[in-house]
Amino acid sequence: MKIVFASLGKGVIACALCLAPFHASLAKEKEPLILSPSSKWNLNYADDSCKLARFFGTGDDRVAVTISRFESGNSFHLAVAGKPLTHFSADHITMAFGPDGGSLNRGFMAGSLGTFKPALFGSSAHLLKRDDNDNYEEHAANTLRDLQTPPAADEEAAIQWLEVRQKARAPVHIELGSMGQPMAAMRKCTDELMTHWGIDVAAHRQLANLPIPTKSPNKWLTSADYPSHLLARGAQGIIQFRLSVDADGKPTQCHIQQSSRPEGFDRAVCKALMKRARFEPAHTRDGKAIASYWRNTVRFVAGR
Structure with a gap:
């Protein structure tokens, strides 16, 4: 998986x-x-x-x-x-x-x-x-x-x-x-x-940069984050999420925008991202760090 x-x-x-x-x-x-x-x-x-x-x-x-x-x-x-x-x-x-x-x-x-x-x-x-x-x-x-x-x-x-x-x-x-x-x-x-x-x-249309992950996002979720009860039955999921990111580059909130469910995947995604995700924060063109957001999609793929 x-x-x-x-x-x-x-x-x-x-x-x-x-x-x-x-x-x-x-x-x-x-x-x-x-x-x-x-x-x-x-x-x-x-x-x-x-x-x-x-x-x-x-x-x-x-x-x-x-x-x-x-x-x-x-x-x-x-x-x-x-x-x-x-x-x-x-x-x-x-x-x-x-x-x-x-x-x-x-x-x-x-x-x-x-x-x-x-x-x-x-x-x-x-x-x-x-x-x-x-x-x-x-x-x-x-x-x-x-x-x-x-x-x-x-x-x-x-x-x-x-x-x-x-x-x-x-x-x-x-x-x-x-x-x-x-x-x-x-x-x-x-x-x-x-x-x-x-x-x-x-x-935001005038920003110098949106939040940029400080390391590859693929390191934020590991096979250990796959809910064991869902893996046991071969369940797979597609999770659309959004992280609110403060001016220090830390996530302050994880919001599921759309999910194929089960909800166990939603909880696993947010738990891991709130713990591990870190960013270079968004900056204005004059160099001021401001709060922003980062969104992406996670796929849980079983049996591969």
């Missing part, structure tokens, strides 16, 4: 954006299944997240697409679910936004999305192309850049579709429509979300 952060450090299960263009080896060998919208976009203002959701196709071809964010920025968690994905493998797919958008080709997990089965989930997705890395200091710099520099409205508006691809299978081509207005609404939601945490969003 292992416990890993979803987006930081070498050797972790990384949900990262693929930099390379779609390779010829993944070229479409069959005509795509084209799905048109069958509902409007719905934006859910939850206590700890903002979620866009829309349905596409009808009957047995109906799929659900969700785009979720847990903070301001440009990355999001992507889920596509429905019967057309029945024979797709989470280990061998690519999800690509187009034309000329970002693509995600690793770190997917399979599951269900309410009554929609199967579902494929990916994190650290981006609507537009971007560089990515596994170094946590560079990751923090990219997170701050995303917070400070939203994409141009016309760039997001140019994204029109999402395609799920796997070699030797007919792609599922989802006609999203222009993503300009939906993503603008999402950004407004996440900015409001952060104000509920006591975060000055405008001030």
